[in-house]
Amino acid sequence: MTINQRQDELIVRFSKMENWLEKYKCIIQMGKELPAMDAGYRKDANLIWSCQAMVWVHSEEKDGRLFIRADSDAFITKGLIALVLYVLSGQPVTEIAASSLYFIDEINLKEHLTPNKSNGILAMINGIQTLASEGRLVAASCTI
Amino acid sequence: MNPNEIVCNSIYKDLFKIRSEFPVLHQKINGAPLIYLDNAATTQKPLSVINAIAEYYQCYNSNIHRGVHHLSQKATMAYEESRVKIARFINARHAHEIIFNKGSTDGINMMAYCFNKKYLKKGDVVLISAMEHHANIVPWQIFGQENGVELHAVPIDSSGELNMDAFRSMLDEKVKLVSITYVSNTLGTVNPIKEIIKMAHRQQIPVLLDAAQAIAHTAIDVQELDVDFMVFSGHKMYGPTGIGVLYSKETWLEQMPPHQGGGDMIKEVSFERTTYNRLPYKFEAGTPAISSAIGLGAAVDYLGTIGMHEIAAYEHELTGHLMTSLTEIEELRLIGTAKDHAGAASFVISGHHNSDIGELLNQQGIAVRTGHHCTQPLMKIFNIKGTVRASLALYNTHEEIEDFISGLKNAISILKS
Ligand SMILES: Cc1ncc(COP(=O)(O)O)c(C=O)c1O
Numbered sequence: 001m002t003i004n005q006r007q008d009e010l011i012v013r014f015s016k017m018e019n020w021l022e023k024y025k026c027i028i029q030m031g032k033e034l035p036a037m038d039a040g041y042r043k044d045a046n047l048i049w050s051c052q053a054m055v056w057v058h059s060e061e062k063d064g065r066l067f068i069r070a071d072s073d074a075f076i077t078k079g080l081i082a083l084v085l086y087v088l089s090g091q092p093v094t095e096i097a098a099s100s101l102y103f104i105d106e107i108n109l110k111e112h113l114t115p116n117k118s119n120g121i122l123a124m125i126n127g128i129q130t131l132a133s134e135g136r137l138v139a140a141s142c143t144i
Numbered sequence: 145m146n147p148n149e150i151v152c153n154s155i156y157k158d159l160f161k162i163r164s165e166f167p168v169l170h171q172k173i174n175g176a177p178l179i180y181l182d183n184a185a186t187t188q189k190p191l192s193v194i195n196a197i198a199e200y201y202q203c204y205n206s207n208i209h210r211g212v213h214h215l216s217q218k219a220t221m222a223y224e225e226s227r228v229k230i231a232r233f234i235n236a237r238h239a240h241e242i243i244f245n246k247g248s249t250d251g252i253n254m255m256a257y258c259f260n261k262k263y264l265k266k267g268d269v270v271l272i273s274a275m276e277h278h279a280n281i282v283p284w285q286i287f288g289q290e291n292g293v294e295l296h297a298v299p300i301d302s303s304g305e306l307n308m309d310a311f312r313s314m315l316d317e318k319v320k321l322v323s324i325t326y327v328s329n330t331l332g333t334v335n336p337i338k339e340i341i342k343m344a345h346r347q348q349i350p351v352l353l354d355a356a357q358a359i360a361h362t363a364i365d366v367q368e369l370d371v372d373f374m375v376f377s378g379h380k381m382y383g384p385t386g387i388g389v390l391y392s393k394e395t396w397l398e399q400m401p402p403h404q405g406g407g408d409m410i411k412e413v414s415f416e417r418t419t420y421n422r423l424p425y426k427f428e429a430g431t432p433a434i435s436s437a438i439g440l441g442a443a444v445d446y447l448g449t450i451g452m453h454e455i456a457a458y459e460h461e462l463t464g465h466l467m468t469s470l471t472e473i474e475e476l477r478l479i480g481t482a483k484d485h486a487g488a489a490s491f492v493i494s495g496h497h498n499s500d501i502g503e504l505l506n507q508q509g510i511a512v513r514t515g516h517h518c519t520q521p522l523m524k525i526f527n528i529k530g531t532v533r534a535s536l537a538l539y540n541t542h543e544e545i546e547d548f549i550s551g552l553k554n555a556i557s558i559l560k561s
Contacts, residue, residue: 024504025558052529073497075496114499
């Protein structure tokens with residue numbers, strides 16, 4: 001599946017949910033199912049977002065595709081990561097760099113998220129795209 | 145909670161009216177009625193405060209202390225009346241012992257600059273506590289460390305109470321100032337301020353009190369406490385942002401140099417030298433936050449109509465209710481269980497991130513704060529990164545506490561599911 005097919009799939013899936021509770025439960029569930037990163041990768045050099053909750057990213061390129069692993073110390077954030085990885089991980093590097101992630105708006109996620117969380121997910125997407133286009137990790141953080 | 149107990153409480157009779165005076169409280173967040181439990185960060189404002197600010201801008205906006213014209217005189221009078229109200233509110237001996245500034249942070253920074261400049265030298269110590277807000281740590285580092293002044297922190301015990309034995313032994317001849325919080329914004333601990341001031345004064349050491357968290361919860365009489373300096377913020381006592389107070393005994397203010405130069409604070413300026421204006425103007429350079437000062441006067445009036453003793457009694461009951469209910473949650477660890485407790489309750493839920501809890505509470509219309517609450521050194525002592533903090537105000541209700549507790553249980557079960 002392409003990036004956009006995956007986004008569309010998520011949009012359909014979330015559109016069937018009635019309320020915030022269902023959305024959150026689904027996000028938390030996805031977070032729980034996302035395998036934890038090896039402790040060795042949870043290092044400062046891999047920190048892509050630091051706020052109250054932190055996000056670590058590690059990626060490897062194989063045959064022009066970027067395989068991304070990421071983790072967070074908070075479940076909701078981890079669930080959001082799972083959504084992003086579902087859409088982006090394993091996709092061609094060039095497509096990741098050029099992608100536009102419209103699913104976040106479409107499933108009204110930003111409305112539900114606190115600004116820090118929503119900035120976190122946007123920072124993570126930017127970070128992954130920078131990884132894909134420039135091969136370097138740019139860390140972002142919030143004021144707390 | 146026994147309902148009879150609630151009805152007996154004097155403030156409860158008026159609670160409906162009181163809540164009706166705070167427009168912000170009456171809205172839905174994510175479809176649920178707002179339960180505002182982030183009062184330690186800032187309190188909501190009653191209509192009387194909002195109206196006082198609006199009236200100033202609509203009817204007599206003008207610069208103060210400068211004009212002979214009607215509007216300027218009116219604005220000056222209102223601004224100075226506010227100062228008098230605040231002086232009465234904390235029972236200062238003189239209105240000119242009230243210095244208007246931006247807030248507690250500004251007040252401590254001013255003190256760190258002025259006190260340091262006048263009285264401190266290499267090897268001197270400023271004594272703080274382990275539970276201080278960054279606002280009572282960093283200014284001392286910025287201004288003190290330039291000339292080698294040391295900052296020492298009195299430790300606390302596991303319940304979040306100040307270790308008074310340690311305080312006693314740390315109060316040596318090198319200590320030139322004790323700068324300490326009255327109420328901890330993170331733990332809710334109420335420090336034994338009377339005793340602290342007495343002990344310090346026995347050794348001729350002045351005391352600066354950070355009353356940011358105390359001012360809205362308890363009656364403060366600066367003469368009875370005999371405190372030398374005190375700071376607080378308007379926005380944490382139902383007043384506007386951008387305004388706060390440094391109270392200082394007159395003698396100190398006369399001796400200390402000003403921290404800022406400019407208009408209003410001078411008597412006479414030439415290119416060679418400047419003489420300073422009388423108190424309090426020596427410490428109020430430039431055009432102040434006039435509307436906010438007037439708004440703060442209205443907030444003090446508002447608190448006066450309810451009565452600080454009534455507020456303290458009601459909040460004591462609310463805090464008890466909150467703490468007891470929290471203890472009943474199994475996975476919950478209270479951070480800060482001091483016997484004397486006010487305003488805030490902090491906790492962590494084992495196995496769950498504070499921000500997840502905060503976010504799921506927000507979904508239910510409940511506003512709390514999560515994080516380190518600008519007390520990182522304190523978080524290190526408890527070996528945690530942060531807490532979830534629920535903090536109360538005079539308009540909170542027992543029902544809200546019940547709803548908060550069930551919202552919290554709900555959040556935990558969602559995360560566990
Ligand atoms: C104990 C304490 N001191 C100082 C401050 C700083 O107050 P402000 O931000 O209004 O300057 C706060 C604010 O949270 C506080 O809780």
